[in-house]
Amino acid sequence: MDHVLELPRVPVVTWRREPETLAETIRAVASGDQDAFARLYADYVRLVHAIVLGRVPRRDVDDLVQDVFLTAYVRVRELRDPAAFGGWIAAIARNRATDYLRQSPRQEPLPEEVAGGDPIEAETLAVLDVVRKLPDAYRETLLMRLVEGMSGNEIAERTGLTPASVRVNLHRGMKLLRQRLGWTGHE
Amino acid sequence: MNDDYLWDASGPPDPDIQRLERLLGRLRGTRNAGEFRVKADAADLAVVRWTSARFLAPALAAAAAIVMMVGATWSTVRVASPPSTFSYWPVAAIEGRPRIGSTALAGSGRLAVGQTLVTDAVSRARVEVGTIGEVTVDPDSRVRLVSTRDGHHRFALASGTLRAVITAPPGQFVVETPSATAIDLGCAYTLHVDEDGSGLLRVTAGWVSLQLAARESFVPAGASARIDSALGPGTPRYDDEDREYQDAIDTFDFDEDPGRRASALRALLARTHSGDAVTLWHLLSRVGEPDRAAVADALADQVAIPAGVTRDQVLRLDRDALDAWWNALGLGDATWWRKWRLENW
Numbered sequence: 001m002d003h004v005l006e007l008p009r010v011p012v013v014t015w016r017r018e019p020e021t022l023a024e025t026i027r028a029v030a031s032g033d034q035d036a037f038a039r040l041y042a043d044y045v046r047l048v049h050a051i052v053l054g055r056v057p058r059r060d061v062d063d064l065v066q067d068v069f070l071t072a073y074v075r076v077r078e079l080r081d082p083a084a085f086g087g088w089i090a091a092i093a094r095n096r097a098t099d100y101l102r103q104s105p106r107q108e109p110l111p112e113e114v115a116g117g118d119p120i121e122a123e124t125l126a127v128l129d130v131v132r133k134l135p136d137a138y139r140e141t142l143l144m145r146l147v148e149g150m151s152g153n154e155i156a157e158r159t160g161l162t163p164a165s166v167r168v169n170l171h172r173g174m175k176l177l178r179q180r181l182g183w184t185g186h187e
Numbered sequence: 188m189n190d191d192y193l194w195d196a197s198g199p200p201d202p203d204i205q206r207l208e209r210l211l212g213r214l215r216g217t218r219n220a221g222e223f224r225v226k227a228d229a230a231d232l233a234v235v236r237w238t239s240a241r242f243l244a245p246a247l248a249a250a251a252a253i254v255m256m257v258g259a260t261w262s263t264v265r266v267a268s269p270p271s272t273f274s275y276w277p278v279a280a281i282e283g284r285p286r287i288g289s290t291a292l293a294g295s296g297r298l299a300v301g302q303t304l305v306t307d308a309v310s311r312a313r314v315e316v317g318t319i320g321e322v323t324v325d326p327d328s329r330v331r332l333v334s335t336r337d338g339h340h341r342f343a344l345a346s347g348t349l350r351a352v353i354t355a356p357p358g359q360f361v362v363e364t365p366s367a368t369a370i371d372l373g374c375a376y377t378l379h380v381d382e383d384g385s386g387l388l389r390v391t392a393g394w395v396s397l398q399l400a401a402r403e404s405f406v407p408a409g410a411s412a413r414i415d416s417a418l419g420p421g422t423p424r425y426d427d428e429d430r431e432y433q434d435a436i437d438t439f440d441f442d443e444d445p446g447r448r449a450s451a452l453r454a455l456l457a458r459t460h461s462g463d464a465v466t467l468w469h470l471l472s473r474v475g476e477p478d479r480a481a482v483a484d485a486l487a488d489q490v491a492i493p494a495g496v497t498r499d500q501v502l503r504l505d506r507d508a509l510d511a512w513w514n515a516l517g518l519g520d521a522t523w524w525r526k527w528r529l530e531n532w
Contacts, residue, residue, distance in 0.1 A: 035300040038333050042341075042363070053214060120443075124210040131211070146204070146211040149400040149419065151195035170193050174204070183203050 023082035040085075041069055046148035047086065053147065054132055054139045054163045055097035063080045064100060086158045086184025087160040090140075130180050134163045141166060196401035198504075199476050202445065209443055212417025215365065215384070221417070276297040276314050276332060278449065283310025285324070303331040308345065318338055319355035324348075333363065346465055348379040352392075367419045370396040372519075384416035389426065394519060404469060407518045415441045422469045440473075452478060456485050464489040464516050472504055479504075490515050 328347020374393025
């Protein structure tokens with residue numbers, strides 16, 4: 001347990017909005033409420049960042065994340081079920097990343113990341129490269145946990161997946177990642 | 188090995204996952220840096236700041252759509268939703284010319300939700316946080332007002348230093364940083380964040396909760412906690428501890444070499460004396476199972492295990508047992524904090 005005064009299975013840094021509250025936030029955003037949009041951004045930016053980071057070169061990740069939220073802001077009134085916002089913006093993120101790769105002049109699936117001589121940086125990029133080659137469900141879930149610091153419950157809440165599905169993705173993804181990194185000390 | 192640590196960083200730490208957190212945590216986005224902002228101009232129309240010309244064309248097209256959308260809805264919103272009393276915070280320049288967005292502040296101004304207050308090397312500003320306190324923003328800082336409403340006020344410190352004095356009930360004032368969230372528990376504190384997301388929290392009155400996902404530190408008055416850009420909150424330590432002791436805590440918290448971390452832990456346990464209970468209590472849940480008994484013994488030398496709590500419960504990291512031992516430190520009752528969080532988070 002790497003936490004204190006913590007109830008098991010209770011997310012720590014998550015605004016635990018009830019569905020109707022999320023619906024109110026979505027409606028407020030659709031009406032141009034920037035405070036509401038700021039809250040929505042704060043709640044979902046890690047999900048979007050993880051999805052994009054798993055697909056495109058780092059140098060363009062922040063711009064694409066902005067692009068995703070801008071698209072969401074413009075199209076939020078098309079969202080019929082506010083409870084589905086997480087899955088909806090995740091789909092926007094995946095589509096935007098796909099568009100980026102399609103439009104990339106080099107037509108490469110994923111340009112190689114280049115470390116600048118720092119050994120930690122080099123190892124980080126090497127691990128990221130392995131994670132990016134994992135199946136989508138494992139890749140996204142692991143990046144949310146290991147890069148963004150989201151808990152399993154928070155991932156489930158944001159993505160709309162069941163906690164059981166998230167747990168399976170984390171477990172199997174980690175097992176596969178260990179194998180591919182050659183880290184066989186555990187599992 | 189169970190998956191508790193993988194799930195939410197609870198349970199015994201998994202060395203592989205900790206290593207991955209250290210490496211991949213460096214890639215965390217600058218989500219609190221305010222790079223993406225929808226902000227109101229004088230006409231209350233949304234404009235968007237873009238950081239790269241690569242996406243300028245679609246950005247302009249989309250921004251135009253936003254302008255049309257917001258423009259179309261604005262008259263309705265203005266009638267239906269009068270501005271909140273707390274939709275902005277008063278700001279006063281203390282030194283130099285701080286900026287709110289691109290506007291240099293002359294004397295005083297207002298910081299609206301979504302706007303960023305920027306100080307340069309020679310400017311400082313004071314922000315009134317509703318009716319609950321004030322924040323001083325030191326030179327070379329960037330802070331954004333994320334949201335503000337009754338009982339909930341949220342700042343984002345992208346870089347620099349702020350000093351907060353809050354007189355409200357605990358939990359009403361929250362500061363996000365790229366690598367941790369500081370929740371005021373009735374206190375005064377200084378929070379510094381470097382450009383890379385690392386930083387330092389120093390508490391001068393009351394106490395502050397510092398969190399990243401399930402990793403959390405309680406920092407009481409007279410103590411500090413470092414913030415790592417990847418791992419988040421470090422272990423609290425009292426400021427009057429000597430440099431060697433504090434360095435050992437940093438090594439244990441953030442060094443990637445298991446040997447150096449083990450050596451640092453041995454040094455910490457060998458040098459415990461009165462006043463280290465807060466540090467030791469946090470270490471209980473941060474060390475691996477083989478080291479936990481030694482930490483528990485060191486803590487028991489400072490503060491006896493409370494009646495009704497067994498050593499075995501502590502070694503199993505039983506939540507109620509740890510809470511009871513925390514309460515015995517005399518720094519505050521865990522019960523109200525847990526209750527507040529359940530009701531508010």
